[in-house]
Amino acid sequence: MAMEDPDKKTEVVLLACGSFNPITNMHLRLFELAKDYFDETGKYKVIKGIISPVSDAYKKKGLISADHRVTMAKLATKNSDWVEVDDWESSQSEWVETVKVLRYHHQKLLSSDPTNSLQNALPLTKPGRKRKQEPNRHDPIKKKNQSPDIKSTPQIKLLCGSDVLESFGIPNLWKLEDITEIVQNHGLVCISRAGSNVQKFIYESDVLWRHKNNIHLVEEWITNDISSTRIRRALRRGQSIRYLVPDVVLAYIEKNNLYNPESEDKNAGVVLAPLQKYASDSKN
Numbered sequence: 655m656a657m658e659d660p661d662k663k664t665e666v667v668l669l670a671c672g673s674f675n676p677i678t679n680m681h682l683r684l685f686e687l688a689k690d691y692f693d694e695t696g697k698y699k700v701i702k703g704i705i706s707p708v709s710d711a712y713k714k715k716g717l718i719s720a721d722h723r724v725t726m727a728k729l730a731t732k733n734s735d736w737v738e739v740d741d742w743e744s745s746q747s748e749w750v751e752t753v754k755v756l757r758y759h760h761q762k763l764l765s766s767d768p769t770n771s772l773q774n775a776l777p778l779t780k781p782g783r784k785r786k787q788e789p790n791r792h793d794p795i796k797k798k799n800q801s802p803d804i805k806s807t808p809q810i811k812l813l814c815g816s817d818v819l820e821s822f823g824i825p826n827l828w829k830l831e832d833i834t835e836i837v838q839n840h841g842l843v844c845i846s847r848a849g850s851n852v853q854k855f856i857y858e859s860d861v862l863w864r865h866k867n868n869i870h871l872v873e874e875w876i877t878n879d880i881s882s883t884r885i886r887r888a889l890r891r892g893q894s895i896r897y898l899v900p901d902v903v904l905a906y907i908e909k910n911n912l913y914n915p916e917s918e919d920k921n922a923g924v925v926l927a928p929l930q931k932y933a934s935d936s937k938n
Contacts, residue, residue, distance in 0.1 A: 665808035703737035749927035816850035
């Protein structure tokens, strides 16, 4: 049997957006599970993982400062040779839609790719131009003299848990055109947790069903139900979270006394940024 030619494999960058409040071992496992899945297909090569914590402007209840969340994520990934933390999204003064974070990182990949000139990079926004007219962002830029052996720009895919995929169904949390752009132009890698019925959710959504070939479902056989919410609850109650988060993260939390009843009340009663934005958009 002929060996797989690594140069023919499609390169993939995995992007995980979220609160990371705090980052847990489960967040890190998502990357490992997704990488194993792509490796096993023989068609893809994961070259990088990016953790992008949301900005404080997201206004989620109990969301501590981005500085702390980014620092913890950097501590958690310092020994990884392929997962890194990017603070572009977290440093924005206003909440940034996930689709714009994907566009930003796609543009960065285009700019750093020697086979693509800068003029090929798509702008983050193009006033007066409908998104559906834009080319698929993950399609290789074809050049006249480009041989088929030359790798195209890596595809950037949104890495998430099944809870994020199912949140597409919550009214005013996501714009339909953003969901369409994510699954059509980039792709989703969804790690399905125990008890979730992701396939049924995809079946019941016309948009997701139309682009189901660009949604990679990864079964999590060694189940892990750690969540940041449960971590914070344990901390508020003075219970141990050892072995649920990296030791360096635990030490940082304890040193800075990060999670307590007061921090959990932060943004209490404040409407989540997307709900605020899209609900007002739908009224106008």
